[in-house]
Amino acid sequence: MLIVLGPSPASGGAAAPPDEWSAVVVPDGEGAPEPAVRFRRAQAPDVVRGLPARLGAExxxxxxVLASVAEAYAPWIAAGVHVDRCWDLGLVQRILTRAASAPGSGVGPTGGSGGAGxxxxxxxxxxxPEDPAAHPRHDPAQDAFFDLPGAAQTGPDALMLAAELRAQRAAVEHSAHPHRLRLLVAAESQGALVAAEIRAAGLPWSRPVHxxxxxxxxxxxxxxxxxxxRLQALAERIGAALGAPGMNPDSQPTLLRALQTAGVTVESTRQWELNRWIEQGGAARQERAALLAPVMEYKALARLWTANGWHWLDQWVGQDGRFHATYLVGGVVTGRWAAHGGGAMQVPSGVRDAVRADPGWTLTVADASQVEPRILAAMARDEALARAGTTPDLYREVAEQGRAAGTALADRARAKVALLGAMYGATTGDSAALMPHLRRLYPAAIGLLERAAAVGEAGGQVSTWLGRWSPAPDExxxxxxxxxxxxxxxxxxxRRRRSAGRFTRNFVVQGTAAEWALCWMGEIRRRLRAAGMATQLVFFVHDEVVLHGPAEEAEAVRALVADAATAAGRLLFGQAPVDFPLTVASMGSYAEAK
DNA sequence: GGCTAGTGCCAC
DNA sequence: AAACGTGGCACTAGCC
Known part of the structure; x- marks a missing residue:
């Protein structure tokens, strides 16, 4: 049963009160959807709790069905109301709108079996979630200002949302692969629930340790x-060593000029270039390293200070000892999640020790191994690569196969560089040189990547496994x-064609890997709820999840997370031709992972 | 004061 | 502009 929740529509020519919402039940068969209940928006959690039983539903x-789960769901969580399933009209609209511009999707006006597009x-x-529009402030003066006739103060009403839902369902059903797109819609929407719940729970962060x-x-x-x-002392040492007393190392032009004047022949102040200059020193390597040591140390510490220093702690770790990361589901063009605020997707390994389980609780960290090449093998139905994908260390197995075939792909490091380069579109260096070997060993997989690249170079659009499309090129x-x-x-x-080709080449793999991760988290969430566990998802970074829960649940949680990974593979690929193994462990500090 | 571009580094 | 994808974010410089 689908129930749309949104602002009440006008009735009998009278506008509904601004904070009134309606629940619109969408019948399975014929019949027009009708507002079943009207309520004050703040009462939504009670409605969600009570309405199904009143309608005779489980x-x-x-x-x-909501316009935006990110906007609506947080107060429900705060009220202790969690829902099993949802449909996020905004997220799905974004997927469908993009698909509609792609001729092969079946979603646009030209395609589809009977759909008008x-x-x-x-x-x-x-x-x-931070968007001021997501949390309208109740300033009466502002209300008066925006209460002009026709002003879309509250967005589409519940009946319009029901109509939008209808259009979205039709588009999915008429698409090229309805069962896949249906899964994407469900997974993306479930992702919105997960993201909101992770944010509400927060990553346990120890201020004293930090x-x-x-x-x-x-x-x-x-x-x-x-x-x-320490930074001030280093700044002074740098000034002295480079013969530029009082200089400010935070100023890149100043630092670069001082380095060049001191005979350091670099064109930027990047760490890798400074390191390269040291390496090229021959007999003078020690001297060079000593000269630049304070610069290197300054850079590392300055980064810690500015990115994850005391200010960061004050701003992002509240009195509750939690870092509440804000995730943007599908915020990356490929469908990966983005994060907004606090650099949630880039918590440096050096500060992860501050992530500590509560007393009696434990962190369970699960990291999926080599997801992208496994995804590639499954999508391309590449038998040989899929064989490697049934082993725990795919790269090692690729090296085995490479050695057996007498190619240069004979060790794990080369196998890894070659495969990553193939998925990123490397054109130079070791990984490009290994491409012919890779192509011979894995013609289906490499063929898929090269076709994706060719489409991009020609200005076309490509799609992930479940049907998220890359954007059409602009004018x-x-x-x-x-x-x-x-x-x-x-x-x-x-150059621009090649660049577009590298983008579409990577898009299909990165985007499908993101879909796998979405399903993985959805399965974890579903299983945690079914088991009635207290353990919660508290963090996510592309192919890694962190859960926080009672120590006595940890063993079951580790198994649950691994089962969920397998289930996600099945959801995407049926009897999945590859495995999705994890490195999973329970610990007191996040720093113990890896 | 705000804004953008350039630079550099963090994560996957 | 580091070869090779996706991002966020802090800082400086230089503009209005």
Whole structure:
């Protein structure tokens, strides 16, 4: 059963009160959807709790349809209301709108078996949870200002949302692969629930551990506006060593000039280039390393200070000792999640020790191994690569196969570089040189990547396994690749085609891996709920999850997470031709992972 | 004061 | 501009 929740529509010519919502039950068969219940928006959790029984339905059978789960769900969680299933109209609209621009999707106006093509009934912006529009402030003066006739203060009403739902369902059913797109819709929507729940739970973060770590590396917390003592001392040493006393190492132009004046022949101040200069020193390597040691140390510590220092702690770790990461489901063009605020997707390994389980609880960290090449093997139905994908260490097995075939892909490191390079579109170096060997060993897999690249170079769109499409190139791109008026224009056109090809090449793999991860988390969530466990998902980074729960649940949780990974593979690929093994362990500190 | 571009580093 | 994909974010410099 589908129940749409949204702002009440006008009735009898009278506008509904601004904070009134309606529940619209969408019948399975014929019949128009009708508002079944009207309620104040703040009462939504009670409605969600009570309405299914009043309609004679099991709560677990209801799919709640919302314009934006990110916007609506947080107060429900706060009220202790969790739902099993939902349909996020905004997230699905984004997927369908993009698909509609791709001729092969079956979603657009030209394709489809009987569908007229997907056109949104109403625009549903994908709001960030921080977006002021997601949390309208109740300032009466503002209300008066926005209460103009026709002002879309509350967005589409529940009946419009029901109509949009209808359009979305039709588009899915008429698409090229309805069962896959259905899964994507369910997984993306479930992802929105997971993201909101992770944010609400938060990653347990020990302020004392973090502060001790900062004190150890940077010295005591400095007064506002001053550098920490260790950094200040290093800045002075750098100035002295480079013959530029008083210089500010935070100023890249200043530092670069000082380095060059001191005979350090680099063109940037990047760490890798400084390291390369040291390596090239021959007999003078020691001297060079000693000269640049304070610079390197300054860079590392300055990064810690600015990215994850005391300010970060104050801003992102509240009194509850949790880091509440805000995830943007499908926020990356490939479908990966993005994060907003606090750098949640880039918590450096150096500060992960501050992530500590509560007393009596434990962190379970699960990291999926080599997801992308496994995904590639499964998508391409590449038998040989899939064989490697049934082993725990895919790269090692690829090296075995490479050695047996007498190719240069004879050790694990080369196998890894070659495969990653193939998925990223490497054109130089070791990985490009190994491509012919890879192509011979895995013609189906490499063929899939090269076809995806060719589509991108030609300005076309590609799709993930479940049906998330890459964007169509914009006018500017089309014009630039058509411009062959000069040699410079022609080479620029070629460069941009290649770049688009690398993007689509990577898109199919990265995007499908993101779909696997989405299903993985959905399965974890479903199983945790079914088992009635207290353990919660508290963190996610592309192919890694962190759960936090009572120590006595840990053993079951490890098994549950691994089972969920297998189930996700089955959901995508049926009897999955590859395995999705995990490195999974329970621990007190996140730093113990890997 | 705000804004953008450039730079550099973190994660996968 | 580091070869080779996706991002976020902090800082400086230089503009209005």
């Amino acid at each position: 709560a677990a059978q209801v799919r709640w 997907y056109r949104p009934v109403c625009e549903i912006p994908v709001l960030e 502060e001790a770590l900062l004190a150890e590396q940077l010295g005591p917390r400095p007064p506002e506006g001053e550098r920490p003592a 500017e791109w089309l014009a630039s690749v058509a411009d062959v008026s000069t040699q410079a224009a022609e080479s620029s056109a070629r």
